[in-house]
Amino acid sequence: MGESLKQQEKEQEIKEAEREERRPLPHKTAIVVGGSSGIGRETAIRLLARGYRVFNISRTPFKGERVVTVTADAAQEGELTRAIGQILKESETLDLLVYSAGFSMAAPLECAKSGDYRYLFEVNYFGAIEALKAAAPHLKKRGGRAILVGSLAGDVPIPFDGFYSASKAALSMLARETDLELKGSGVRVTAMLPGGTATDFTYSRRVYKEEENAGYASSVKKASAALANMEQGGMNASLVAEAIVKLAEKKNPPPVAVAGGKNAFARTMSRLLPERVTDWMVRRKFNQR
Numbered sequence: 001m002g003e004s005l006k007q008q009e010k011e012q013e014i015k016e017a018e019r020e021e022r023r024p025l026p027h028k029t030a031i032v033v034g035g036s037s038g039i040g041r042e043t044a045i046r047l048l049a050r051g052y053r054v055f056n057i058s059r060t061p062f063k064g065e066r067v068v069t070v071t072a073d074a075a076q077e078g079e080l081t082r083a084i085g086q087i088l089k090e091s092e093t094l095d096l097l098v099y100s101a102g103f104s105m106a107a108p109l110e111c112a113k114s115g116d117y118r119y120l121f122e123v124n125y126f127g128a129i130e131a132l133k134a135a136a137p138h139l140k141k142r143g144g145r146a147i148l149v150g151s152l153a154g155d156v157p158i159p160f161d162g163f164y165s166a167s168k169a170a171l172s173m174l175a176r177e178t179d180l181e182l183k184g185s186g187v188r189v190t191a192m193l194p195g196g197t198a199t200d201f202t203y204s205r206r207v208y209k210e211e212e213n214a215g216y217a218s219s220v221k222k223a224s225a226a227l228a229n230m231e232q233g234g235m236n237a238s239l240v241a242e243a244i245v246k247l248a249e250k251k252n253p254p255p256v257a258v259a260g261g262k263n264a265f266a267r268t269m270s271r272l273l274p275e276r277v278t279d280w281m282v283r284r285k286f287n288q289r
Helices: 002-022 038-049 079-091 112-141 162-185 216-230 236-250 263-272 275-285
Strands: 031-032 054-056 068-071 096-099 145-149 188-193 256-258
Touching: 031 038, 031 079, 031 112, 031 275, 038 096, 038 236, 054 079, 079 112, 096 112, 096 236, 112 145, 112 162, 145 162, 145 236, 145 275, 162 188, 162 256, 188 236, 256 263
Parallel strands: 031 054, 031 096, 054 068, 096 145, 145 188, 188 256
Antiparallel strands: none
16 A cells, blocks of 8 residues: 555656646846847847847847847946846846947057047947946846857957957956856856957948058058958858857856867967967068068
């Protein structure tokens, strides 16, 4: 009699477990800042395929009904805080933040306008800080992830695109520092570094005109053309996005990751070689004297 009762209880437990397995998993929520184009858009698409509920924060709406856009300008202080707060009122939970907003400018240091490079840092760096600050309390509740889309340009200088390189170097350190701070709360932060990637970002770069470049016009033209060719002949944005999504699902992600084996090798070599050797190679690659 006792054996029969135990058998019935065991069968009931198995049935309960089977019902639990069949029960639909609750949606995870992701916010992509800068998800209307390029790497951000491809990331949003792949997160949808993984079953995430996806929100986009950008100045331009995401083209597609399944992603909800909250319009905001990452360069304006308080805008991202407002947008993330608005999203959290609707979703109540947050599992992933991807910061993919970015701006680039090709200009000599001597000629660069304060408004341009300050805007660049607002979008590329200070916006990421604001987004992390707003998202962190909600990510803590779920043991969530934050991924900041950086660049190999943060490790290796790009001629006449130095402000971009500096902002991406700062972004990598921000990810490492924030990961140290939040790891104890179950939140992990990673900087994902793509190399040259074929997106429309190439064509939105602010390239200073000849009359704005003083004696640097020829050098700026050669460098920006080489950079454009490198990007358009580089990695597909969908592959970078896939690397971001896989990173978001890792149990123990690194504080800095690189998209693509070729790019990972290039980063390793840039760190092993003396800086003057790396800089010499950069000058040749970008057609500088």
